[in-house]
Amino acid sequence: MHANDVYDVVPRADLPKGHKLLRTMVIFSTQRDDHAIRTMLAMAVARGMDIQQMDVNTAFLNAPVDHEIYVQPPAVDGIFSPNTVLRLKRGLYGLKQSPRLWNHTLDAWMREQDFVATATDACIYRRTCKGGKMMWVAVYVDDLLIFADSDSDMAAFKKAISKRFKMKDLGSPDICLGIKVQHDRKARTVTMSQEHYLCNVLESFGMADCKPVGTPLCTGYVDKPADKEEPLPDVPFRELLGSLLYAATMTRPDISAAVSILSRRMQHFSMDHWKAAKHLLRYIKGTLSYTIKYAATGDTSNGSTADGVLSAYSDASFASDVDTRRSRTGFVVFCSTGPVSWNSKLQATVATASADAEYMALAATAQELMFLRQLQEELTGAVLCEPTLVHTDNQPAQRVAEHAASRMRHILVKYHYIRECVDTKRIVLSYLATEHMIADLLTKILPRPKTAQFCTMLFDQRPLPGCQPRARPHSGRSPRPSTPRQDL
Structure with missing residues (x-):
């Protein structure tokens, strides 16, 4: 905080009238945010781009505040006098304005470097470099995923941003937003998996040694509502679905239907729903190795x-x-x-x-x-x-x-x-x-x-059906004449 000149110590008597004094505490935490990156990874594989990951150290402390904010110092012996308050000059973790302030600070610097934020996602930036080569930067609070056609452009960007902010160079992506990412630029492949995360989920809910099954829920499962007169079972049903929802949206499309179906019973569930959720864990136990893979085929x-x-x-x-x-x-x-x-x-x-x-x-x-x-x-x-x-x-x-x-x-x-x-x-x-x-x-x-058939197409790189447009089968009847489109 001293290095970033985050605050000034002010006598409590000098606190302006009408200013609210915010409370503070000492917290050490990692800030992360999840965002869909799969399309960018797939496109980067197709173009043969280099992919690098960087982290901004204490990102919020780099953002100057845009109005006066006073906070009460944390109760740490020997550091602050009880008769003083802190006037913030930069953002703090936990301050509601901090994410916006940091975004404005980083956005201003990115624009100085000739990057343009995309209209589809304000946290994704694009820059056209010399020779028409492209650079993309995806920002997730303090995490940066950087894509570049040229190694020299990548090196120049990393050098420039390290001069402006204190950065941690993580090299080729390994763990990105809790997902295991492996990039082989020579082979032009990227894989994504959450095996470690799902192993922790199984361990947390006492299912690490369960017997695997072959379907997310029982075949023909009918989702019946619970009797609202019955008390809720004392089981962590909501916590389990919350844990699985992250995997279903990030790397496991095969469990999306099951998670969506069970999530409708979050407000009022029964033991039948809990048993169905445990069945889903047994399916995950047998499919931990499922990995999404993007690969350039040369087509x-x-x-x-x-x-x-x-x-x-x-x-x-x-x-x-x-x-x-x-x-x-x-x-x-x-x-x-x-x-x-x-x-x-x-x-x-x-x-x-x-x-x-x-x-x-x-x-x-x-x-x-x-x-x-x-x-x-x-x-x-x-x-x-x-x-x-x-x-x-x-x-x-x-x-x-x-x-x-x-x-x-x-x-x-x-x-x-x-x-x-x-x-x-x-x-x-x-x-x-x-x-x-x-x-x-x-x-x-x-x-x-x-x-199993469809999972091989999702995860095992089997050829996808219907590679080229195919007309509808001819029914033997005369074709219907086309009719002009009517206004709705």
């Missing part, structure tokens, strides 16, 4: 399997929720052979037919893809001319998305976003048979063989 075509190109799978389970009869959306987006985005979520409204549910799932997939496409365009500085391939296993939903139909007039307007994306050729739809639909894993609990 430079415009196809859906080309390095750095997005492709998606979209599905829905019709009326699967026993309480509301709402359907569940599931989608997964791939880039550079690995999943970069996925979701398993109960739809906001009841679908009256399976085609309606699939249509709404396509709309959710399109929204996520538009975000990822914009992020890619900002990072590369180039407009994506080719549409993104989206696979669906429902032909009626595909027909409606490609050609307006009156049968969908009752669908909320927001779900027709998929039509606009298809019309503007930002998305192209392709039919894929249900037995190959990997997004099915995110809509329901599948039997063990299907779970």
Whole structure:
């Protein structure tokens, strides 16, 4: 604190009238924030970029305050007089303004270095260097993940930021936001896993020596509500789901559906729900080694399997929720052979037919893809001319998305976003048979063989189904004439 000139000691009698005196305590902690980095890692692999990690020591102490703040000194013998207060000159950990102040300080310095914050994410910066080579910096409070096409640009940036702030150079990423990351630039691969984290979860809940099972929940699991008249069981159900939610959103799409289903019972759960959660831990025990891997294949075509190109799978389970009869959306987006985005979520409204549910799932997939496409365009500085391939296993939903139909007039307007994306050729739809639909894993609990089949596609680098757009099977009937799009 003395090195950063964080405060001035002021006599308590000089405290201005009307100023609130904030209390303090001595705390030693590590500040971390999680943010989706998978798309950047997949793109970096495709470009053969160098990836480095740096940490800002006592980041908040570098940010000057923008108004007068007085705090009461911590009760540490022999350091401060009881008749003094501290007038802050820089941010402190625990001060509510500190994250914003630090962000403004770092943002100002990044702009001085000709970096531009992306519109899709204000914590991701891009700079075009000499020769058109790119640099990206992802900021997570005091953690920096740096991507560079050129080794010299990387070295120059690290030298410059180390002059401005006191930095810790962590080299090639190892542990990033609690995730084990391994980057092999020569082989052009990046792997992500949370084996160590999940081992700790198993240990914490007394399941380290449990017997593994092959599915996240029992096959055909029906999520029944608990009797609200019964008292809550004295078990750490909420704590367990909170621990698993982090893994489900970061590196384990295979447990997303199970975690989402069980999370609906957080407010009132029964022993049946606790047993289901322990079943999920037994599944994790047998799948600790599952690792997301991004790899450059050398494919430079415009196809859906080309390095750095997005492709998606979209599905829905019709009326699967026993309480509301709402359907569940599931989608997964791939880039550079690995999943970069996925979701398993109960739809906001009841679908009256399976085609309606699939249509709404396509709309959710399109929204996520538009975000990822914009992020890619900002990072590369180039407009994506080719549409993104989206696979669906429902032909009626595909027909409606490609050609307006009156049968969908009752669908909320927001779900027709998929039509606009298809019309503007930002998305192209392709039919894929249900037995190959990997997004099915995110809509329901599948039997063990299907779970294993789709997990090999998610984690084991098996070829993905439907690599190129495929027309719907011909039904033998005359094709419907195309109708002009009607205004909604």
